[in-house]
Amino acid sequence: MGYQTTLAKINAIFSDLSKDYVIYAPKRFVGDGTFTNIDTIRYGEITDLSEIEFAEKSNYSFKEVLLPISETLFYFTENEMKEADAPKKGAIVFLRSCDLHGLKRMDTIYLENGAVDTYYKRLRDKTKFILMGCENSFENCFCVSMGTQKSDDYDAYIKVDGNAVLVDSHWDLLDAALAGATEASVMPDSVTANNTVVTVPETVPQTLFDAPFWEDYGNRCIACGRCNFVCPTCTCFTMQDIFYTDNGKAGERRRVWASCHVDGYTDMAGGHAFRNDKGQRMRFKVMHKVNDYKRRFGTHMCIGCGRCDDVCPEYISFANCINKLNTLVNDSVKEEN
Amino acid sequence: MTVINPYIPFLSEIVAVIKHTEIEFTFRMTYSGEVKPGQFFEVSLPKFGEAPISVSGIGDGTVDLTIRKVGKVTDEIFENYVGDTLFLRGPYGNGFDIANYKGKEIILVAGGTGLSPVKGIVDYFSAHPDDCKSFTLLVGFKSPNDVLFKKDFEEWEKNLNVIMTVDTPVDGYCGKCGLVTQYIPEIPIENSDQAVGIVVGPPMMMKCTITELFNVGFKEENIWISQERKMCCGIGKCGHCKIDDTYICLDGPVFNYTKGKFLKD
Numbered sequence A: 001m002g003y004q005t006t007l008a009k010i011n012a013i014f015s016d017l018s019k020d021y022v023i024y025a026p027k028r029f030v031g032d033g034t035f036t037n038i039d040t041i042r043y044g045e046i047t048d049l050s051e052i053e054f055a056e057k058s059n060y061s062f063k064e065v066l067l068p069i070s071e072t073l074f075y076f077t078e079n080e081m082k083e084a085d086a087p088k089k090g091a092i093v094f095l096r097s098c099d100l101h102g103l104k105r106m107d108t109i110y111l112e113n114g115a116v117d118t119y120y121k122r123l124r125d126k127t128k129f130i131l132m133g134c135e136n137s138f139e140n141c142f143c144v145s146m147g148t149q150k151s152d153d154y155d156a157y158i159k160v161d162g163n164a165v166l167v168d169s170h171w172d173l174l175d176a177a178l179a180g181a182t183e184a185s186v187m188p189d190s191v192t193a194n195n196t197v198v199t200v201p202e203t204v205p206q207t208l209f210d211a212p213f214w215e216d217y218g219n220r221c222i223a224c225g226r227c228n229f230v231c232p233t234c235t236c237f238t239m240q241d242i243f244y245t246d247n248g249k250a251g252e253r254r255r256v257w258a259s260c261h262v263d264g265y266t267d268m269a270g271g272h273a274f275r276n277d278k279g280q281r282m283r284f285k286v287m288h289k290v291n292d293y294k295r296r297f298g299t300h301m302c303i304g305c306g307r308c309d310d311v312c313p314e315y316i317s318f319a320n321c322i323n324k325l326n327t328l329v330n331d332s333v334k335e336e337n
Numbered sequence B: 001m002t003v004i005n006p007y008i009p010f011l012s013e014i015v016a017v018i019k020h021t022e023i024e025f026t027f028r029m030t031y032s033g034e035v036k037p038g039q040f041f042e043v044s045l046p047k048f049g050e051a052p053i054s055v056s057g058i059g060d061g062t063v064d065l066t067i068r069k070v071g072k073v074t075d076e077i078f079e080n081y082v083g084d085t086l087f088l089r090g091p092y093g094n095g096f097d098i099a100n101y102k103g104k105e106i107i108l109v110a111g112g113t114g115l116s117p118v119k120g121i122v123d124y125f126s127a128h129p130d131d132c133k134s135f136t137l138l139v140g141f142k143s144p145n146d147v148l149f150k151k152d153f154e155e156w157e158k159n160l161n162v163i164m165t166v167d168t169p170v171d172g173y174c175g176k177c178g179l180v181t182q183y184i185p186e187i188p189i190e191n192s193d194q195a196v197g198i199v200v201g202p203p204m205m206m207k208c209t210i211t212e213l214f215n216v217g218f219k220e221e222n223i224w225i226s227q228e229r230k231m232c233c234g235i236g237k238c239g240h241c242k243i244d245d246t247y248i249c250l251d252g253p254v255f256n257y258t259k260g261k262f263l264k265d
């Protein structure tokens, strides 16, 4: 149902909802960015919709709401384990269309690939998603190439324009709260083109895994992992045990974000590791994002948000890499014929 | 509905410890659920972390875990847990399907600790020799001091064709020497294009062995391997074991060679 209302009214509604939900949205943090003296836009708790940064793309995605950077799984003593409590409140997350597609990628891994992940599910079940529209494409976005520029899978769409607010609600609680507001036909803003256009190759022959093409990335990438950490569809983690005092018997097991670009990701006992070469790590990531994930699950993993390109301190462009790979694939096909 | 939390391990009792070498022990653990050879458990020690360990034997209400002491978690198991209990999660992975090998001529080639994940297969055909046409167990160890499952070998030799070899002999050793590959041509096989090969061990050993099996006429689709990779969650979430579109912890670690050969890290 679509409505036109006011900022004051919608803030009052969210203030009410905040009794049961923590509200997360992209916010501006001044002077906090990757590059000196640049603001960073990342997710934080809000109490008022005017705190939301609608005009720019967030540097980090919403994923930390469902997959915290560090999450306690259980507490232990020597002979006992106790599952960590779930947060009491649910969550409301403001996010853009591409990220809402990213949510489906997270769902696929955490709810469908193998056993259901208890920790993800218990947060996911209590989370509502509110779409923020995109009037214009941002730098490095290529959502249109990935087909993620639109989404209907939201609990609500909210557009704030000064004191006027447009809402399209799929959520009964919100419909009830907005009863009496002016009904309106509301269509989410979405882009129809991006400056960055990416052509994903249909198939990539395994012979190209060792192509000299990847060496350039091997020379440039410093394995900092930032591209993974900002990515809404990177979901890997590593488990860590923490104990409270040196000789204590109590502690907790946590999971923390892991990155396939960072050293140690594939380490095995005896110092053996796969993909020591950083170019091969780039190849591994690129193939996962736009090739092998699709073969397994039916859609590309990458949703084209461009955050990896925004953040890389070495100015490595993932979008360019895909396009170059596409050319390489086409050339190799031509050579064969 | 209560959802079972797959990350929380259960307590399992150590009912016996079998010492093979200084650094390789088999821990016989209580476990009564379904389990197949080639599947693995995560041995999960509070404060130290987890280590994926293959099932090396299946008993009545027990599973065997043969553990090599190599680092943080495994050191702790050896030093402090003997005679007590261990936390486990699992079993995980697909494991070997005995049905694929029944009625066939079988060559099983293992290198060192690679024998653990396939030991359940050997145990099975040693107990049911009539379930296959023939069974050759070909195992290589580094030296006579590294030989695992000595007692089991005595049992296996009764019903199976067993060839054991070591890379480097020591004084007084009078068994076979050299790499496993050199013994493959000597194994009597009637129809090599129907025979089954099962190969588990270090990557180089597996590669050379498979080449040799091809040389004597084995078909790709009749060869099975088990892949060891970095693992963490064991349940398709953490990403560490993924190669191409394959999660080793879910789809493996056992693969038919027609699929396994395409796995490039």
Ligand SMILES: Cc1cc2nc3c(=O)[nH]c(=O)nc-3n(C[C@H](O)[C@H](O)[C@H](O)COP(=O)(O)OP(=O)(O)OC[C@H]3O[C@@H](n4cnc5c(N)ncnc54)[C@H](O)[C@@H]3O)c2cc1C
Pocket (backbone or CB within 6 Å): A267, A268, A269, A270, B040, B049, B050, B051, B052, B053, B054, B055, B065, B066, B067, B068, B069, B070, B071, B072, B073, B074, B075, B113, B116, B117, B227, B228, B229, B230, B231, B232, B253
């Ligand atoms: C499917 C599978 C089956 C295995 N079966 C056996 C077995 O039957 N017997 C046996 O002795 N060993 C087996 N291993 C290897 C065993 O898991 C490692 O030796 C063990 O994890 C080492 O842990 P650590 O903390 O003692 O060593 P460390 O060297 O301290 O380990 C360092 C880090 O590397 C990780 N690590 C090291 N090797 C591996 C590995 N292969 N897989 C995943 N993580 C690793 C550890 O978790 C740890 O975080 C198996 C591995 C896999 C993947």
Ligand code: SF4
Pocket (backbone or CB within 6 Å): A227, A230, A231, A232, A233, A234, A289, A301, A302, A303, A304, A305, A306, A307, A308, A309, A318
């Ligand atoms: S790979 Fe880059 S563009 Fe694709 S979803 Fe991840 S951060 Fe966004």
Ligand code: SF4
Pocket (backbone or CB within 6 Å): A220, A221, A222, A223, A224, A225, A226, A227, A228, A261, A262, A311, A312, A313, A314, A315, A316
């Ligand atoms: S590609 Fe860039 S952001 Fe990613 S790990 Fe390498 S240097 Fe860091």
Ligand code: FES
Pocket (backbone or CB within 6 Å): B230, B231, B232, B233, B234, B235, B236, B237, B238, B239, B240, B241, B242, B247, B248, B249, B250
């Ligand atoms: S071990 Fe975590 S995904 Fe396979």
